[in-house]
Amino acid sequence: MPASLAEIALVFSKLGLVAFGGPVAHVALMRREVVDRRRWLDERVFLEYFAACQLIPGPTSTELAILLGYKRAGVAGLVIAGSVFIGPAMAIMLGLAWLYREFASSVLLGGVLHGIRPVVAGIIVWALLDLGRRILRGPWPVLVGLAVALAALIGLNPVLLLVAAGVVIAVRDSLATRSAPGGMAVIVATPLLGGATLLGIFLAFLKFGAVSFGSGYVLYAFLHADVVQNYHWLTDRQLLDAVAISQATPGPVFTVATFIGFLVAGLGGALLATLGIFLPGFVLVPFLDRIVAVVRTNRWAGGFLEGVNVAALGLIAAVALQLGRAALVDPITIGIALVSFVVLLRAPLAAPLLVIAGGVVGVLLLR
Numbered sequence: 001m002p003a004s005l006a007e008i009a010l011v012f013s014k015l016g017l018v019a020f021g022g023p024v025a026h027v028a029l030m031r032r033e034v035v036d037r038r039r040w041l042d043e044r045v046f047l048e049y050f051a052a053c054q055l056i057p058g059p060t061s062t063e064l065a066i067l068l069g070y071k072r073a074g075v076a077g078l079v080i081a082g083s084v085f086i087g088p089a090m091a092i093m094l095g096l097a098w099l100y101r102e103f104a105s106s107v108l109l110g111g112v113l114h115g116i117r118p119v120v121a122g123i124i125v126w127a128l129l130d131l132g133r134r135i136l137r138g139p140w141p142v143l144v145g146l147a148v149a150l151a152a153l154i155g156l157n158p159v160l161l162l163v164a165a166g167v168v169i170a171v172r173d174s175l176a177t178r179s180a181p182g183g184m185a186v187i188v189a190t191p192l193l194g195g196a197t198l199l200g201i202f203l204a205f206l207k208f209g210a211v212s213f214g215s216g217y218v219l220y221a222f223l224h225a226d227v228v229q230n231y232h233w234l235t236d237r238q239l240l241d242a243v244a245i246s247q248a249t250p251g252p253v254f255t256v257a258t259f260i261g262f263l264v265a266g267l268g269g270a271l272l273a274t275l276g277i278f279l280p281g282f283v284l285v286p287f288l289d290r291i292v293a294v295v296r297t298n299r300w301a302g303g304f305l306e307g308v309n310v311a312a313l314g315l316i317a318a319v320a321l322q323l324g325r326a327a328l329v330d331p332i333t334i335g336i337a338l339v340s341f342v343v344l345l346r347a348p349l350a351a352p353l354l355v356i357a358g359g360v361v362g363v364l365l366l367r
Helices: 003-018 024-035 043-053 060-104 106-133 139-153 158-177 196-212 216-230 236-247 251-298 299-327 331-346 348-364
Strands: none
Touching: 003 024, 003 060, 003 299, 024 060, 024 236, 043 060, 060 236, 060 251, 106 216, 106 236, 106 299, 106 331, 106 348, 139 158, 139 299, 158 196, 158 216, 158 299, 196 216, 196 236, 196 251, 216 236, 216 251, 216 299, 236 251, 236 299, 236 348, 251 299, 299 331, 331 348
16 A cells, blocks of 8 residues: 555544544544644645535535545545544444344443433534524524424425525525526435335435535434434434434444444445445545535525525424434433533533433433
């Protein structure tokens, strides 16, 4: 393996093992490794890459790792950087999924999960507030976001809601500037196969990876709509447990796909779910320069993307309410969620520690 590829493998495998705390922490650790320590690029370029990765669906920090590998060593660097960053989290989630399947009914694990679930509810509400501060600019996006949340709660298709919100904001921007739309085509993804076959699992998670704009938290809205409500692969509580466990592990939160795939169809399901959800990022990253150019020069495309991000907030709000009903079952769990939310307002990188603390509290409540 050429020295540059070996270095890429070393850097991103290490990050995959130690990058707790979600996308913000991941990006901070990457900046320290590739800008401060190794000087692969300067900070301005690093931040431009990070901004570019937010223009495509999927896990932003993972796509930043893929992009850094691609810029460093072409397609080989792309594959290695992404694979070794995802690999440790996938392996950990696979082991935890086996433990969950074997021991979920045990009193001890039940106590741990009882304490963790409300922490996740607090994390999702904090994420909603944090993202809302950056995305909601003016009353019109707020109204669109609320409309999406209400529509999601009554069961409308999340992908259709993303597209509709994108079109609404794009049309508003176009009318405001008296410019015609730039002819951007939109394809609405629909479930191609809902059965719990290996092909069905791969296609479902491929769709999730292709439409999850906004943040990792919007993924949970798609998971709830399809995995719980449409396909009935998991219950509300099982999905909440999968989300909770993903918060306490390093690497991308999208490896929740590994956990769910294993519960649904064993090792094959885990591997295909993981491949499906991350594949769009690997495919789209080499085209980021062109995507950035389109968004910067085409007001219709830029407005559509803004609308998609607004809709993502609405979907997160809906899933927060839905999962909250399964997590907040008594005054103690409500208190745990409130404490988690307040702590995150002060310390946004504390999510993994809060999850662990919630598990400890859940065990103590057993006594």
